[in-house]
Structure formats: C-alpha cells, structure tokens
Amino acid sequence: MTCQVWTGWHGLPAAARGGTVALGNLDGVHRGHRAVLAAAHSARPDLPLAALTFEPHPREHFRPQDPPFRLTLLPAKAAALAAAGCAHVHAVPFDAALAGMEAEAFCDTVLHEALGARHLACGADFAFGHRRGGDVAFLARWAERRGIGLTVVPPVSDAAGPISSTRIRRALQDGYPDRAAALLGRDWEVRGEVFHGDRLGRELGWPTANVWLGRHLEPARGVYAVVAVLADGSLVPGVANVGRRPTLGGDPETRLETHLFDWFGDLYGQEIGIRLHRFLREDATFDGLDALKAAIASDAARARAVLGA
Structure with missing residues (x-):
C-alpha cells in the first residue's frame, strides 16, 4: 500500500487531512500498536487511516545522553505502518517548541487545525502535551467538544502481561529475539x-x-x-x-x-x-x-x- 510520510504539520494539503488518526510513539509498531491502528480504521472505515508519531522520539529529545534504544527508525516505522494500512504517517518534529506546548494547544493546533482529524484512536496510557499534561480523559473531553470521535484501546496482553516496546527491548537485550518477534508479530x-x-x-x-x-x-x-x-x-x-x-x-x-x-x-x-x-x-x-x-x-x-x- 502507498503511504505518504509527512515530516511537518504546517500547511498540509487537503489529501493529508480529515482522516482517522492513531496516536502514539509507535516504536516497533508491535501488536498493541496495530490494535490501535485497527480500531481507528474500524471506527471510520470511510476515512483514510493516518498515524501521528514523533520524530525524534521524545526520550531522545529529553535524554540525548541515553544509549540508543529505538526499535524502528522512521523509514522502517513508516514501512510497518504502511503494511498495517496507513495511508499517511505524520512524523511530527519533536523539539523544544512542541515539548513546551500545553495539551489543549496541541489538540487545537495539531490535531484539529493542522490534521483536521475526524476520529482519533490511542492506547489507554497515551499522554501528551507539556509535562505530559494531557491524558485520555482530557482527550475525551476535548474531542467531545469538537465533535471528534475517540476510541481508547485497552492493552493487548499475553501470559506475561501487556505488550509494550519496553518488553520488546528487554527481550532483545536479554538475547531472546524469538520472544521479541512474538510481541512484534x-x-x-x-x-x-x-x-x-x-x-x-x-x-x-x-x-x-x-x-x-x-x-x-x-x-x-x-x-x-x-x-x-x-x-x-x-x-x-x-x-x-x-x-x-x-x-x-x-x-x-x-x-x-x-x-x-x-x-x-x-x-x-x-x-x-x-x-x-x-x-x-x-x-x-x-x-x-x-x-x-x-x-x-x-x-x-x-x-x-x-x-x-
């Protein structure tokens, strides 16, 4: 499937706006992430499916001295998102200005004005905005005021608990790529x-x-x-x-x-x-x-x- 990657959120063309948008860092595009993408699509199958992620990963911005930790860099992430059905990937630049943006301003400026999102989907632990001041409860109130749909997806779990990028990183660092593969799919x-x-x-x-x-x-x-x-x-x-x-x-x-x-x-x-x-x-x-x-x-x-x- 053809997928367009957008590395800025200003002045997007009409074709890149007005979709149903899955939100998150989406590092690895693992089984839990794909559940969010599937929920976004099933809620509004009439709309193009998009994913909004951040580049660089916020952790790379706030803690540049940390050892590399990425499961997927942007080209590989975009390819995995395309394979999951995304028509658009919005790799929003994460810089000091975005880090300092309050949650409501992020919703108004990026989600509503720039992307024209008509439906949103995210995991239950999604947090955003300055000092992570926005959570799913905040997002639900904001979306209701704007007439935008929201689907909050519970964690996808296995016998060991919720699937997460952190678990996948640990499996790889411990020498178990087969366990990581089970979580990634x-x-x-x-x-x-x-x-x-x-x-x-x-x-x-x-x-x-x-x-x-x-x-x-x-x-x-x-x-x-x-x-x-x-x-x-x-x-x-x-x-x-x-x-x-x-x-x-x-x-x-x-x-x-x-x-x-x-x-x-x-x-x-x-x-x-x-x-x-x-x-x-x-x-x-x-x-x-x-x-x-x-x-x-x-x-x-x-x-x-x-x-x-």
Missing part, C-alpha cells in the same frame, strides 16, 4: 547501509556485510541466525555477529556483521535489513584467527540448521 530488523570493513572476513573465507547499529537498540552481543533483506527485496539466510570484535582489538561502535549463505555479490553502499531470528551464543574472545575461523564455521552450521538453510 515479526522478526526484529536492523536496517543500515553496508560499509567497507577491513575485508578480514573475506580473507578467512567468511565474507560479511557490515552495518553499524547507529541509533538502533543494541541487542545482546553475540551470534545470531538471521535473514537478510536485500535492496531488491530478496531474502537470504545467514549468520551474524553483534559486537565490537574483541578478538581483533575492538571497535568504538557496535557493528552487525552478516555472512550470507550461498550468496555472492557486492552490497557496499546499499541499504539492507537484517532480521534477528535466533540467538546462538554470546560474544567471545578467541586465541587467534584460526580459533575464530573454526568458531565461525560452527556458528554457520548451527544457523543453517535453525533456519533450515
């Missing part, structure tokens, strides 16, 4: 541009496509069975390492190194996605390149077995 994916490394993997007989994690959450360091999504959309199984290469002296940043099974070609400069499927082992330091090479061969065999490759 799909494997978690890191997207990035393949950069030139030192070609050591090629010399060892295991060439890799290297991607920096950047602003993505850092999952547990170690080896994973993965599926790569290439620029042309093709899916290629492989084995990947998340870490800073301690055997080779260490990197200043965490990288994701992926060896693609039975695939040959040049990926430098291309954006690819790496879907973490199963954690195989923790990161380790090896006594020389021969030991490292043997470990990679063992990891690759385990990953092939897990993926049926």
